[in-house]
Amino acid sequence: DAGVIQSPRHEVTEMGQEVTLRCKPISGHDYLFWYRQTMMRGLELLIYFNNNVPIDDSGMPEDRFSAKMPNASFSTLKIQPSEPRDSAVYFCASSQVRGPGNTIYFGEGSWLTVV
Amino acid sequence: DAKTTQPNSMESNEEEPVHLPCNHSTISGTDYIHWYRQLPSQGPEYVIHGLTSNVNNRMASLAIAEDRKSSTLILHRATLRDAAVYYCILRDFTSGTYKYIFGTGTRLKVLA
Numbered sequence: 001d002a003g004v005i006q007s008p009r010h011e012v013t014e015m016g017q018e019v020t021l022r023c024k025p026i027s028g029h030d031y032l033f034w035y036r037q038t039m040m041r042g043l044e045l046l047i048y049f050n051n052n053v054p055i056d057d058s059g060m061p062e063d064r065f066s067a068k069m070p071n072a073s074f075s076t077l078k079i080q081p082s083e084p085r086d087s088a089v090y091f092c093a094s095s096q097v098r099g100p101g102n103t104i105y106f107g108e109g110s111w112l113t114v115v
Numbered sequence: 116d117a118k119t120t121q122p123n124s125m126e127s128n129e130e131e132p133v134h135l136p137c138n139h140s141t142i143s144g145t146d147y148i149h150w151y152r153q154l155p156s157q158g159p160e161y162v163i164h165g166l167t168s169n170v171n172n173r174m175a176s177l178a179i180a181e182d183r184k185s186s187t188l189i190l191h192r193a194t195l196r197d198a199a200v201y202y203c204i205l206r207d208f209t210s211g212t213y214k215y216i217f218g219t220g221t222r223l224k225v226l227a
Contacts, residue, residue, distance in 0.1 A: 004158075031213055043159070043202075043217040056214060091158045097213060102206060104151075104215050106158025 002026075004107035006092050012113045018080040021110045024073055025094030033093040033104065034067055034077050043091075049075065082114045119203045124222040127193045135188040135221050137203030142183050147206045150177065150188050151217070152199040159202065159217070162188065198225045 005024040013019055025032050033048040047057040052069045060067070064083070069075040079086055089111050095104040120138040127133040139148070150162040163170055163177045165186070170177040176189040190197055202220040 033215065035217075042219050043153075045214055045216060048214060050213070093158070093215075095213065102147075102213070103161045103164075104159075106160065109156075109158055 004092055004094050004105055006107035006110050008110055009108065010111045012115065013082055015083055015114055016081045018078065019082045019086070019112060019114075021077040021090050021112070023075045023077070023092030023107060025075070025092070026105055027073070029094035029096045029105075030072075031095040031097060032069060032075050033095070034075070035091040035093065036088045037091065037109075038088045046077070084114045087113050119205060119218055121201075121203055121218060121221045123219065124224065126224045126226060128226050129195060130192050133190040133193045133197070133223065135190075135201050135223065136185065137187070138185045139203070139205055140184045142205060143207065145207050148177065148179060148186050149204045149206050150175070151202045151204065153202070153220070154199045162201070193225045195225050195227060198223055
């Protein structure tokens, strides 16, 4: 199994530019999560999807952030326009609801720097 | 989700056992206790989970207090590769919500 695949792994962009982060969840998983991690705030849940439908986006910081899941094998997190305070590691994760174990699998993260 | 409390950091010597505590005094009867760890420059990974009974797997053991208000993750022989941030999370499987909320975790330092 390839695991959760994220791209790009690293991105450096200028303030004001649009940033698109991509995620391919594990095949067969019906939940997809986007997290952001910074030193100050730790690991924050931004949004999660079930069967491609956004369920809870209460963690999305502001309107500059948007996430989509057009099909079961692809999701994007977009920041437009980007700001230096958006610099963080963004993780995508997926899960298959089968039981109490309900293990969540994380990708390796997209390291974003906005200058 | 009910909250968990963990020490910010712990140290251990290599090849010795490590006991990582987690307090969850507001745990409900349907909350499962999950542990994840995050190695440097990686995403979190699953370690172990349990409900009431102690659990063992190839990575670790989970000891759950009888009143379930606390639990302990046990690494039987710490190695340098176990240096990571360990997160204790409560998951209510019956709630219908599937959010995983991570706290600040415990940063484990393993000394050679």
